[in-house]
Amino acid sequence: AVEIQNLRDRKRAKEHEIKDSTLPEIAIVGRSNVGKSTMLNTLTESPNTARVSSKPGLTRQLNFYRCGDKFAVVDMPGYGFAFAKEEDKVAWKELVCSAFCSSISQFGFWDRVNKKSLLIIIFFAHRLVQIEDYLGTRKSLRRIYVMIDARHGLKVADKEFLTMMGATCSKKFQVVLTKCDLVSPPDLARTYMVVQEELKKSFKNAMTDRILMVSSYTGAGMNTLRKDMLSACKQ
Numbered sequence: 001a002v003e004i005q006n007l008r009d010r011k012r013a014k015e016h017e018i019k020d021s022t023l024p025e026i027a028i029v030g031r032s033n034v035g036k037s038t039m040l041n042t043l044t045e046s047p048n049t050a051r052v053s054s055k056p057g058l059t060r061q062l063n064f065y066r067c068g069d070k071f072a073v074v075d076m077p078g079y080g081f082a083f084a085k086e087e088d089k090v091a092w093k094e095l096v097c098s099a100f101c102s103s104i105s106q107f108g109f110w111d112r113v114n115k116k117s118l119l120i121i122i123f124f125a126h127r128l129v130q131i132e133d134y135l136g137t138r139k140s141l142r143r144i145y146v147m148i149d150a151r152h153g154l155k156v157a158d159k160e161f162l163t164m165m166g167a168t169c170s171k172k173f174q175v176v177l178t179k180c181d182l183v184s185p186p187d188l189a190r191t192y193m194v195v196q197e198e199l200k201k202s203f204k205n206a207m208t209d210r211i212l213m214v215s216s217y218t219g220a221g222m223n224t225l226r227k228d229m230l231s232a233c234k235q
């Protein structure tokens with residue numbers, strides 16, 4: 001009970017605290033709109049600390065929260081948009097490259113280019129770099145929690161993200177099924193089995209002994225998740 005109390009002291013960490021922090025960290029990641037912000041608020045029982053949105057993609061930067069003196073939670077950007085198909089990524093790179101070339105070779109480039117598309121491309125490219133950099137280099141990172149919507153199971157964007165993560169980072173990840181209140185028990189059991197099989201087959205860093213299941217609305221599974229995070233940080 002004392003340990004869980006610590007989670008409730010969540011404070012957003014300042015820039016220099018993040019850089020110098022030696023606290024163990026856990027990262028929370030998931031597709032936009034999977035219920036990550038709501039879960040963070042329920043987990044820490046402090047409403048409105050993480051922004052909750054009905055529109056996908058509101059949490060955009062890495063947000064660090066110190067949870068007492070035990071560990072820090074890193075809230076990562078939703079990846080539904082950042083992790084496009086391979087051919088789209090190539091298209092982004094080509095577009096950024098050709099836009100840059102035009103801008104230096106032709107005066108008046110800004111009058112012709114579709115500025116909005118260009119800004120969106122640069123924005124997503126930046127997010128991609130930020131996430132890969134953090135996952136690949138952060139020493140204090142103990143475990144990654146990947147949120148998956150219990151209604152849908154692993155979607156293409158999830159698999160792409162997990163593949164990228166496997167290539168970038170050697171850390172274990174734990175899958176958490178969210179919004180379980182919206183799924184009947186038999187459907188939830190089916191999704192659990194399917195996801196577990198897919199993880200075993202394709203993702204060597206996945207923790208496949210068990211998949212956690214939560215509902216931020218009913219609070220189901222939240223205590224188990226809190227305890228799991230604390231034990232990850234003790235390892």
Ligand code: GDP
Nearest residue numbers: 032033034035036037038052053179215216217
């Ligand atoms: P994020 O983009 O992953 O941070 O998602 P949000 O936390 O902003 O949630 C997206 C939407 O899902 C909001 O409308 C939430 O109210 C809803 N939601 C989040 N968690 C749950 C849950 O456990 N059950 C149900 N039924 N809805 C949820």
